[in-house]
Each structure stands twice: as structure tokens, then as C-alpha cells.
Amino acid sequence: MEENVIDIKGLKKNFGDKEVLKSVSFSVKKGENMIVMGRSGEGKSVTIKCIVGLIWQDEGSVKVFGKEVKEMTENELKEMRTKVGFLFQNAALYDSMTVAENLAFPLTRVLKIKNAEEIKTRIHETLDSVGLEDTVDKMPSDLSGGMRKRIGLARTLIVKPEIILYDEPTTGLDPITSAEISELILAIQKKNNASSIIITHDMQCAKITGDRMVLINEGECIGEGSYEELQHSPDKFIQSFFK
Amino acid sequence: MYSNFISLSKKAFESLGEQALFLGSFFRNIFRRDFEWNELIRQCYLIGYRSFPIVALTGFVLGFVLTLQTNPSMKEFGAQNMVPGMVSISAIREICPVIIALICAGKISSGIGAELGSMNVTEQIDAMEVSGANPIQYLVVTRILASTLMIPLLTIFADGVAIIGGFIGTNISGDMSLSLYFRKSIAALVFSDIFPSFIKSVLFGFVIGFVGCYQGLHSNRGTESVGLAANAAVVSASVWIIIIDAIAVQITSAFVYN
Ligand SMILES: Nc1ncnc2c1ncn2[C@@H]1O[C@H](COP(=O)(O)OP(=O)(O)OP(=O)(O)O)[C@@H](O)[C@H]1O
């Protein structure tokens, strides 16, 4: 079980003159939850967008399931994307659709499930797991920010992806819901043997869900290890995250 | 000044190239499996049905005003009974298709541009793509096909309403029975009036959908770009409509009217 499902080496990305990523390298093993931390605007979101080919890096290599993303054909990329779930930082719900239609979208379009009964049960199950069963027929515009985030999470999880990229799953949630979401992430990992990258500023979430952590600063990885290891790191900057 | 011109024309060519690529991906995605029928029908409803009131009003006013404007001068020649035919020919050949298309450029192209633009800005398009679904198939193909289907229908509807408007305009000063009016205006029409104008409005419909989708999907990040995308959609759809109209008149006068 020591194979890497995600392998990032020397990732570099500029936007115009702005150097965002200089050299980011880390890997995620099968069944592992990897926490990514760093200050706002350091390029954490950019990093995980490179994994699914939403942003193309300037240099460096990103391998998913052992295959270089840049060299994938259109079909391979699509195939890979169906196995990778992506929770957007701002949830990115389809706002012309109801919550149920949002959740059904990946089921019917990607998994090509035709059975209405199955779709219904899965929607119900998934909404239940994020604690929002009663929003089925609501429009995204009628939901609060935290609810949108949880529906976004439900839409990501409903296809049972093998790899899940969470972009700040608990930001904007109250401490109780945050803790519930963290437990949910942990449960998903256990149940589906899913591997995840979790970007978060929430130390509680990091502590609960993370197997390992990596810290990104000024476009480079400055620390990697378990929660305890980093917590007791002599580095002042790393220390400051744990206060 | 000179380098400004160079960079401007370079941008224009790049955007033309991108539009050509976009056109290519539209055609590649039409014939994919699992055609999005439901979304197509929804878009036809939104684009077609929702535009009925404004199209009806426009068509009516066009026929009405055209009649009132031409009546006095035709009266001088004693050619008043030619008014119905004249109005229907000018409305159907040129005025209705172009005016309706321009109105729809303002209403539909900008609507699509703003909708897809805001989906783009809020990462909804990215979300679709990343889930492994195909945003071109779901969003673009359906919208372009819907407007290609609905604009000609709206134009035909406007043609009919324009004739009614003309009838009412005639009856303000003179009086002519509805059936006589209809016979006169239909009798003046020949196939070569109707067919080219129909083809023209199909092209207008395509351009309206295409430009809206293109501008929406190629909007920049940031909320202000939603407005820019909508605006760019109207401007460039209108320009295309006028260009197509100019080309179409050359073609029809060369082949059809002789
Ligand atoms: N598509 C893009 N085009 C241009 N610049 C971009 C793009 N995406 C991100 N950036 C820039 O890259 C930098 C890093 O952005 P990113 O969203 O990855 O930050 P982040 O680490 O996720 O921050 P936060 O914790 O606030 O979410 C920012 O300065 C942003 O402006």
C-alpha cells in the first residue's frame, strides 16, 4: 500500500510577472489524507488545479495514478477526472439548478446512471451525510454560505471518487459543523480507502483528518511531516501556524 | 500609433482564431452520445417563448408604421392598393429578419454572455469540466441550437404580426377587409422573397447563440468581466448580423432575383 497516487515534483507556475509557485513537491499515498497549509494567496488552490488540468504548470511534473497529467490524451484526462473529486473553495454550485439537480448532474452525466430510484437514494444518502436533507428542492441562491459549501461537498462525494481534493472544506463553518465535516472526511477515507489533499487553515480539521501535512510558503514547501512533528518543529514560521 | 495598430490587429486575428476553434468544438460536440434534449427544450423555452411579447410588439409596430409612412406618398400616385404588398415584401425580406435579430442580439446574446460569463467567473464551468462532464455539450451546443431554431420562428411570427399591423394601419385612413388585405399582401410575395430571408434568419440565430456562448466562456476572472462579456456579445453579434445581411443581399440579388 505504499504507492503514490499523486506525485508532484518541482511545480512552477507564473501568472504574468507574478511568481506564484516556484518549486512545490510532495506526494500523496494511497489511502492517505494530506493536509496542505500556507498563507493566503500562496498558490494552494493553484497547486490542486494543476492536478486536474484546470491550470497548466510552467515547469515540473504532476503525476496522478502514476501518469503525467500533461501527457494525457483528452480521454485519459476525462477518465482521470471522473476518479478525482474536487471541492471548490467557493463551492461552485450550478446556480440555475436545484440542489437535487446539482447532485444528480455528475451521476447522470459522468457515471451515466439512468435509474431514477438509485439517483434519488444516492442524493438522499449524501445530503444526509452533510446534514442537509431538507434542502433538496432549494436553489443555491437560497442557501447560506456554509450550506453551499456543504452541498458542494456533497456533490463532490456523491460519485465516490478515489482521490478527493478539498479546497478549504471547513472555512466559513461554525466550530460544531466544522468538526462534523472533519469527521465526515475521516469517515470517507476509512470507508472508501480514499486518498485526499485537504487545503485548510483550520488546525482542528488538520488535526482530526490529517495523516501528514505540508506547508507551502513563498512558492516552496518548507515543512512536511505529521501534525505532531510539525507542531514541535524548531522553525519559528511553522510554529506560528500552531498558535 | 503604428505598433498600436499592429497589436490591435494581432488581437483581432487571435480572437478570430479562437472563435474558429470554438466553432470546431461546437460541431464536434453536436453529435456526441447522450444529447441534452431536456436542456435544449428548456433553452428553446427561455429563448423563444420568453421573447414573444417583445417580438410581437416590434413586428406590429413595424408593419403599422411602414404602412402609415408609405400611405401618403402612394396616395399621390393613386397606388394605394399596392401598399399591402409593399409592406409585406419589405417587412419579410429585410426589415423583420434584421430588426428581430438585432433585438435578439440585445436580449438573447447578452443574456447568454452574462449567464455563461458568471458561471465562468464563479468556477461553475471549471466544476463541470473537472467532474468529467462536458460543458460544451451541456451549455454551448444546446444554447446555439436553441437560438438557431427559435430566431427563425420568432421572425416568421413577427412577419405575420407585421402584416396585421399593416392592416390596422391601412384601416385608420381607408378601409379594406382583412381578407382582401391578406390576399393582397400574400399575393405580392413569391418564394424568392421568403426563402432567402428564412435562411438569413437561421444564420442570424446561429450567430446570436454562438457569439453569446463564445463571449461568456472567454470572459476574464472577476465580476466586472460578466458585464463586459454581455456587452461584447451584443456588439459583436450585431456587427455579424449586419455583415451577414450585407453579404446575403449580394448573394440573393446575384442568384435569386434575376
Ligand atoms: N487563473 C489565474 N490567473 C491569474 N492569476 C491567478 C489565477 N489563479 C490564481 N491566481 C493568482 O495566484 C495566486 C495564488 O492564488 P491561490 O488561489 O492559489 O491562493 P491560495 O493559496 O489558494 O489562497 P487562499 O488561502 O486565500 O485561498 C494569487 O495571487 C492569485 O491572484
Ligand SMILES: [Mg+2]
Ligand atoms: Mg485558495
